[in-house]
Amino acid sequence: MSEMQPEMEPVKHEWPLYEVFVRSKRGLNHVHVGSLHAADDEMAIRHARDLYTRRNEGVSIWVVKAADITASSPDEKDPFFAPSADKVYRHPTFYDIPDNVPHM
Amino acid sequence: MSFDNAYEAVSEANDEARWAFGTGFEDPLSGVDTSLPSGVDGDDLAAYCLMLGDDALIMSHRLQQWCTRAPELEDEVALANIGLDLLGQARLLLTRAAKAEGSGRSEDSLASFRDEHEFRNVRLAELSTHDTADFAGVIAQLLVFSTWRLALLQRLTDSRDPVLAAIAAKGVKEVTYHRDYAAQWTVRLGDGTDYSHQRMQSALDDLWPYVGELFESHSVVERLPDIAVEPSELRVEFDDVLTQVCSAATLTVPDAPARAGVSGRTGRDGVHTEAMGYLLSEMQSVARAHPEATW
């Protein structure tokens, strides 16, 4: 599998995927609420505010590119990456594999 | 929420605050004195409220027409947000107009049963962009409209009419967001690809002739000195913002003469573009087909 390049940019996305975390009120942690696509960080914040908070003022939002998250996940059964801590490559289309390749 | 019985789940939730902002569950006028300020001519105040209300109503209509046509789903949500905010402003302002004229009309009779010459919106608001899928066009329109309206509403928060002041205070927050949305897209399109740069520049060039009208004074405004905002006072702030945005976007602020009206009469006097008739025939069709109906 020498052609596998985990670090490469997702070729198919015009706009990368961002994960969204929202602190709905003071005293609570930021909680993961979902994801969205945006061209850049600023647009991601704006979209997150529109979509996940409906512009509710006073809530705090974090956005981070999905590709930039590093995760350890002892309870998740992922044979492909265990046991080392790794990037959240939960999006296998990050790997450019031709459609005609059967079950790899 | 019950997950086993759909019927219960339907009747259970009543988290009203979440649903349909812009539909008036939260009253921005609660606690505001709605009687007319002393010494004010009701018809003049009504006319002024119609001007600002029609601007919002017609611009909102143009944004509604973008629904299901946005370049990306996230923008679908954003454009609807802006359309809803403006619709909310229109409702408050038309309601105020009805109260000021004391005729017993309502926001709906004003929206649906006035004829074209009675609409007092600026012509800029009625320009159509969705039919040619002109995203640069709607962004240019929104940038100009919201930059101008924000400057106006900021000053209107000091109005002697407490209702107008309260509507303006609510509107300032909303329109700040609209201007920011439009400015961000102007910069991205202006400084994006060569093609998008051209599209954005020509969109601004095309609508610029309608900009002059935004700052023209009007006899109604002159008769409401401490109630209404004098439009010519807004020009400096407007030019300043447009210069900054265009500079960041690598665009040129257009320089074109104002488009003439008819015998000096333009949108504020009920003289519109040809597009307005089609807009109203769509907007008013159901209401007029059933004048006795309640909805």
Next chain:
Amino acid sequence: MTLRPPPTPHGAHPETTTEPLEAHFEHTIEADQRIEPRDWVPEKYRATLIRQIAQHAHSEIIGMQPEGNWITRAPSLRRKAILLAKVQDEAGHGLYLYSAAETLGADRRDLTERLISGKQKYSSIFNYPTLTFADVGVIGWLVDGAAICNQVPLCRCSYGPYARGMIRICKEESFHQRQGYELLMTMMRGTDAQREMVQESTNRWWWPSLMMFGPPDGDSPNTAQSMSWKIKRHTNDELRQRFVDMTVPQAEALGVTLPDPDLRWNAERASYDFGEIDWSEFKEVLRGNGPCNAQRVAHRKRAHDEGAWVREAAAAYARKHREAV
């Protein structure tokens, strides 16, 4: 589209490791625990879910069109605001669902391509036209009502991100249903013409609403597997019956007649019996010959294609400014 990660570069042997993984997966499902994004899952579970979630997302997005058709003509400003907010919610629901599909390795752009090239389907109900303003109310009442029956059990679906998305969506859908019903009640209290409009609209939407639950159980080959994986919790016919039972009293309260002469209470079953659904129509619409199939897909395709230069411009801007930093 590739839907699963490639084999590990660390030298593990997938063929010797899938067995305990499969057992772990089965055990998780058995224990009513949620499957989460990075868990190992059988390929068919992943593919089934992606297809279902994508079709669900497409339905939300295509479903914006028939209702969006009436926003600019809404006869009161309050109804206009509610309808615009509702259609906006549907865009939001589509986004939540695409987001859930992406956790399984799908790519939203791929899914959109599949929608506009006709490779993936959406709920057939949206291939019917909206012809009067009463349709806005009837869609809220019947179509959203049927959708809720279908969707509430999905809040307990075995796949975590889908289940969580559905909780949020169901809450919002219940407002949609209520606004629809409330519009119809208002219209029924109005003029004769309005009452006729509501009845005529109900006549058009009733049978297509019943078809929303899919083919009868005998013709639904995937149901058993989906139920054993707890992707699906009830059969099509169970959900359809539930919908009929909850809707008949609502129709009575409203004062409209449901267009089915065979509809009657069955005391023995403690449920309503209802007439035979015209499955040939269902199949025709599914095959692409419904009144609006071509129009809906073409509209979505046009918006997507015409937005390409805009998305490209934003990406170009982001690239420029990333390099500049």
